[in-house]
Every structure is written in C-alpha cells, then in structure tokens.
Amino acid sequence: MFGDGVRCLVVVGSQWGDEGKGKIVDVLAKDADWIARYQGGANAGHTVRVGEDEFILHQIPSGVLYPGKRCALGNGMVLDPVTFFQEIDELKARGHEVEDRILVSFRIQLVLSYHKLLDRAQEESRGKGAIGTTGRGIGCAYEDKVARVGVRAVDLAVPDRLRELVESGAARANDKLRALGSQAEVDAAALYDELSALAPRLSARACDVGLALRKALDRGDKVLLEGAQGAMLDVDHGTYPFVTSSNTTAGAAATGVGLGPTALDAVLGVVKAYTTRVGSGPLPTELPEEEAARLRELGAEYGATTGRPRRTGWFDAAVVRYAARLNGVTALAVSKLDVLDPLPEVKLGVGYRLNGEEVEEFPADLSTLARIEPLYETMPGWGTPSSEARRLEELPAGARAYLDRIAELTGLPIRYVSVGTRRQQIIDAQD
Ligand code: IMP
Secondary structure, rough: EEEEOOOOEEEEOOOOOOOOOHHHHHHHOOOOOOOOEOEEEOOEEEEEEEEEEEEEEOOHHHHHHHHOEEEOOOOOEEEEEHHHHHHHHHHHOOOOOHHHEEEEEEEOEEEEEHHHHHHHHHHHHHHOOOOOOOOOOOOHHHHHHHOOOOOOOHHOHHHHHHHHHHHHHHHHHHHHHHHHOOOOOOOOHHHHHHHHHHHHHHHHHHHOHHHHHHHHHHHHHEEEOOOOOHHHHHOOOOOOOOOOOOOOOHHHHHHOOOOOHHOEEEEEEEEEOEEEEEEOOOOOOEOHHHHHHHHHHHHEEEOOOOOOOEEEEEEEEEHHHHHHHHHHHOOOEEEEEHHHHHOOEEEEEEEEEEOOOOOOOOOOOHHHHHHHHEEEEEOOOOOOOOOOOOHHHHHOOHHEEEEEEEHHHOOOOOOEEEOOOOOOEEEEEEO
C-alpha cells in the first residue's frame, strides 16, 4: 500500500473490531518507518504471530515486533501506564527490546485505577442493559477527558499538579462508586505514589507526537496509523450506545495523533471474511447459536483481551459499505478466509429489508435495527484449504468467487487476503 504517493496510511477495522488488524498492520509495518495508534487503549487486543511465537498487544502498536521501527501512542488514546510498562517488560522478557523505540504523546490521557473500578461498577449497575465493556476503564477515562478533569502524561512531570488532579479525581470517583453501591474505594495517596514511581519512565518517552510524525513525513518517512476496534463501535457512527467511547473511524486518525487531515493519503479497511462481535448490541447477520458455535470454534473466536466468546455471523456487505463510506476506505484487506474452508456453503448478507421494503442505509436507531431482516445470497463452499495460497490464482475457485462477490457488493478493490495467522500467510493482490 505504501509507494504510489502513499506515505501516510490509515488501517481501520470496518466491522465490530477483531477484524485481524494486528496481523495486517504487522505485515504492512515491514514497509513503514513509523506505526502510531490514534484512539482506544487497552481494550484492544491485537494478535501478532512471529514464527512460533504469538503476541497479544493491547496498547503498543502492532508494528513494534519489527526491529528498528518507531512507534507512537497518540493523544487520542487513553493510556493505562501500569499495564503499558507491563506490556513492554513482557516483550523484553521474550527477547524484544522495544522501549527506546516507543514515543508517547505529552497530551495522552491516562487511565487510572479508579476508571477501571468505575467501569466495572457502572456495568454492574446497568444490569440487562450492560454494554459488555472490556472493563479496562476506557469509557470512564474518555468521560474525564471530555469533562476536562483528566490526567495527561505531561502532568506526571509536575508533582504538585499531579497530586491535585489525583486527589480531586479520587474524591469524585469515590462519590460515584458510593452512588453506584460499590464497596470499592480509591486511596488517593497510594495512587499518587504509584504514578510518581512511574513518572520518570513515562516522561522519558513523552513528546509531541504530532510534531515527530510531521517531521518524519517531511523527511519522506512512511507512517502507518493503526486503528483499534471497528467502525461499528465508533461512538458517533456505530451501534450507539453499544459502542466504545472513541471515534474509531479514519477521520479521527488525524486528530488522534496531531496531524492535519490532508496528511492522510489512503485508508485500508480490514474486514473478516465473516462477522464477529464481542459484547452486547445489534448484529444483523448473527447466526443461531448452534451454527454460531461452529464458526466460533473454526475461527477460534474468543476475545484477545477478555477471552469472552465472540458472537458470530455471516459477512454483512451493508455494514462494510457503510464503514467504507465513513472511513473513505480506498482498499480492503480480508482476513481469516481460511476459516470458511470446511463449510459446505457460505452466505453473504447483501442488504436489509424492513416491512417488505429494502433498506438502503444502515439504520441509526436500535428499534429499527432490531426489526431489519438481512437478505442473503448463498454460495457453494470450496472444501479445499486456502491456507497455502500466496497468490490469488492459487486460491480455490470457490474462494475467489466469494472474494469477487465481496468486492462487487462493497464496490472496493481487495488488496490483501489473509489465509492464516502466520506472517507469510498473506496474499497481496498486486503481486
Ligand atoms: P469498552 O471499549 O471497553 O468501553 O467496550 C465497549 C464495547 O466495545 C464493548 O462491546 C466491547 O466488547 C467492545 N470493544 C472494545 N474494544 C474492542 C476490541 O478491541 N475488539 C472488539 N470489541 C471491542
């Protein structure tokens, strides 16, 4: 994707997250100089396989496993500093020294222990209406950001200010926890001590990420902006309120790292060859449990962050068309095609019907979403493995027909097809 005038590429999930972005970013990172995340936090779980080793990255960009690549965590993220350093230390223990190659925005908001306590207490209080969050404190940290009471990385360098922010944050959190009927209580002094102990290490990584990336682009470096979650979890455009608390779509990539929108040259939309969702909320092409379980087992569909079983369904072209429009997707990467190999037939959601009429656009309200009926096309399965294919021509004919139909229904060219978890199990349609 880099080259041909593309120096800054955004990679976005175009379903409900878990599309296999980690693997695609890892593959593309080979040709990038910088890989930066622009939203979300430790709610993400990007799985990358190098040789026999599997890594699940939560906050560190997926390209970090290539030696020498520079990584950045943008201001649009919410960073849990404790688990961030745990992640770095775990990579080190497994032979990957990455700390010196990672920059963190001065302006990044921090996820503190009280955000995680509040996230869980709020979810419990929602009862049946629970969103099914990852419990990582994401929504609560973004609430504080928007309320202008958050703690940012830059605050760690100013002890008095940090103490003030932590004390007022803990007091507010304790009030909210009590109101929610939670027994948990935040100890502001212990939290301040924990953050002070991390401060020198985090401050050593902190800088103006937007400036660093602008200078890199001006030098001719290639920059990959890695999205987390997916378009249907975007706080504005997703299946609200069953969404995450950030803008996951490509427009947020510019603000989320501190570049201007004209810096973005292309957008690669990653989709799974079928659909999954973890957590509550609408999923129009969801399969009945017996069939859903089969696809779940075939695709090992368990959350990379929480281990929760993912809900599964057929590929939904209406969702991907919507996501493509929102993101300005210029090409697709289709992942996990090999998972469908054993199925006798595959279905494709081509659109929706409501009260006997075709629905043109993805509905905004939950009650309409609950009533729409997906329209399906059925295609024969291909019954032969696709996992050894390295060129489109080497794919089983049925698999190619399936991909061609996806391209037709979404109106997008398919640039990459992933046929397994290993780095080399990828097809570049331009090869
Ligand atoms: P939160 O982001 O933890 O607040 O969770 C809000 C919703 O987004 C829940 O339905 C989560 O399951 C979902 N979610 C958050 N992060 C991911 C992800 O990386 N992959 C898939 N779903 C996610």
